[in-house]
Amino acid sequence: MPEVITPEAPDLAAQVRAGDRRAIQTVVETYLAQILRAAHGAGLDPHQAEDVTQATFTTFIEVAPRFEGRSSVRTWLFGILYKKIAEARRGRRRDRQMDEIDEAFESRFDARGGWSRPPQPVDTALHHKELEAEIFACLDAAPLRQTLAFILREVEELSTEDICNVLGITRTNLGVMLHRIRNRIRDCLESKGVRR
Amino acid sequence: MRICKDVATALGQDDVRTVPWWRGLALRLHLLMCPHCRRYAAQIRGIGTAARRLFREPGVDPQTLERLQETILSRQD
Numbered sequence: 001m002p003e004v005i006t007p008e009a010p011d012l013a014a015q016v017r018a019g020d021r022r023a024i025q026t027v028v029e030t031y032l033a034q035i036l037r038a039a040h041g042a043g044l045d046p047h048q049a050e051d052v053t054q055a056t057f058t059t060f061i062e063v064a065p066r067f068e069g070r071s072s073v074r075t076w077l078f079g080i081l082y083k084k085i086a087e088a089r090r091g092r093r094r095d096r097q098m099d100e101i102d103e104a105f106e107s108r109f110d111a112r113g114g115w116s117r118p119p120q121p122v123d124t125a126l127h128h129k130e131l132e133a134e135i136f137a138c139l140d141a142a143p144l145r146q147t148l149a150f151i152l153r154e155v156e157e158l159s160t161e162d163i164c165n166v167l168g169i170t171r172t173n174l175g176v177m178l179h180r181i182r183n184r185i186r187d188c189l190e191s192k193g194v195r196r
Numbered sequence: 197m198r199i200c201k202d203v204a205t206a207l208g209q210d211d212v213r214t215v216p217w218w219r220g221l222a223l224r225l226h227l228l229m230c231p232h233c234r235r236y237a238a239q240i241r242g243i244g245t246a247a248r249r250l251f252r253e254p255g256v257d258p259q260t261l262e263r264l265q266e267t268i269l270s271r272q273d
Contacts, residue, residue, distance in 0.1 A: 021272060028268055033256045036264070041251055050264060057268040105204075113199035118232035122239050132250050135243075153210070154244040155251045160210070175209030182208050185243050186236075 013069035024064060027073055028057055034074075034156055035081050041151040042085045043140035052088050056081045075162040082148055082166055089144055101180045104187055122189045134192055138185040146181040149174055198226060203233045207240050 015023030035056055039049035059080050067076060110116040139147045145167050152158045152166060164174055203226050206212060212223060227234050 024272065025269060028265055032261055032265055032268075036256055036261070037251050041247075050260070053264060054268055058271055061268070061272055109201040113201035115200050115232045119236045119239060121235070122242070131246060135247060135250060150247070151251070154247045160213075175211065178210055179205060179208030182240050182243055186239050189243075 012073055013067060016064050016073055017067045017069065019065055024061060027060070027077070031074060031077055032057070035077060038078065038081060038148065038151050038156065039085060041136075041139055041155065042089075042144060042147050043136075044085065044088060048088055052081070052084045055084045059084070071162065071165050075158070075165055078148075078152060078156075078158070078162075078166040082144075085148070086144055101184050101187070105179075105183050119186070120190050122186065130192075131189070134188050135185060138188045139181075142181050142184055145169065146177045146184075149177040150181045150185075153178060198222070200226075200230060200233050203227070203230070204236050207233075207237050 012023060012026070016027060032053070036049055036053045039052045039056075040046065044052060056077065060077055067073075071079075108115060108117045108119075139150065142150075149163060149167060149169075152163045158166070160171055160174060163169075164171060167174070169177070203223055206215065206223060212220060215223070227237055
């Protein structure tokens with residue numbers, strides 16, 4: 001059954017700011033699975049993802065009285081999550097630059113902008129472990145902001161404005177990030193021969 | 197927008213959602229005529245669909261959610 005993401009109640013932000021326990025409970029119940037899923041998608045193992053999720057909501061509860069309501073509660077939560085994931089990934093390794101993806105993309109076209117190496121068939125329809133493992137591996141290897149941009153757009157279906165607020169980037173940056181991460185995943189699947 | 201590279205870039209960057217209607221029309225016409233870009237567009241869409249399916253199904257374990265929820269809400273006290 002596909003998940004339906006419903007809009008927030010208009011007074012939720014005010015109730016959260018007032019420290020309303022029921023409102024905070026509603027936020028936790030509504031967004032817990034999404035936050036945990038995004039933490040996992042950002043390349044954290046299940047244990048780390050749970051820790052980061054708990055830390056995100058703990059911070060949310062602590063700072064709720066200072067919530068100004070300039071964004072939705074959901075966007076705000078994802079913003080806290082982004083900082084917590086960045087802390088968790090710090091020291092594990094440096095997030096790599098993605099210039100090689102730009103080069104790989106450029107190399108597929110001739111001087112006039114036509115395909116010199118057209119895309120090969122890639123099977124994204126089958127629900128099998130290989131596809132899942134490849135997507136996880138690609139997301140894990142990518143810089144955090146690109147991974148989260150992809151998860152927030154494709155899985156959580158946030159608006160462009162909300163994603164830019166969460167990650168602190170411009171629309172142009174977001175476009176470049178999405179382009180890079182999608183090409184990285186597509187190239188991974190193509191090179192691994194996950195195809196029809 | 198008649199050049200494959202521009203079309204592929206627009207598809208990857210989600211520009212399709214925001215370009216003026218005439219550029220959107222040019223992009224769709226290009227896709228009608230170019231099998232390579234059509235395949236690329238289908239793959240970009242397919243990757244999004246696959247990610248939604250992989251992360252949303254079968255969903256997070258209810259017991260994990262319940263345990264986390266209890267821990268988090270206990271910190272309100």
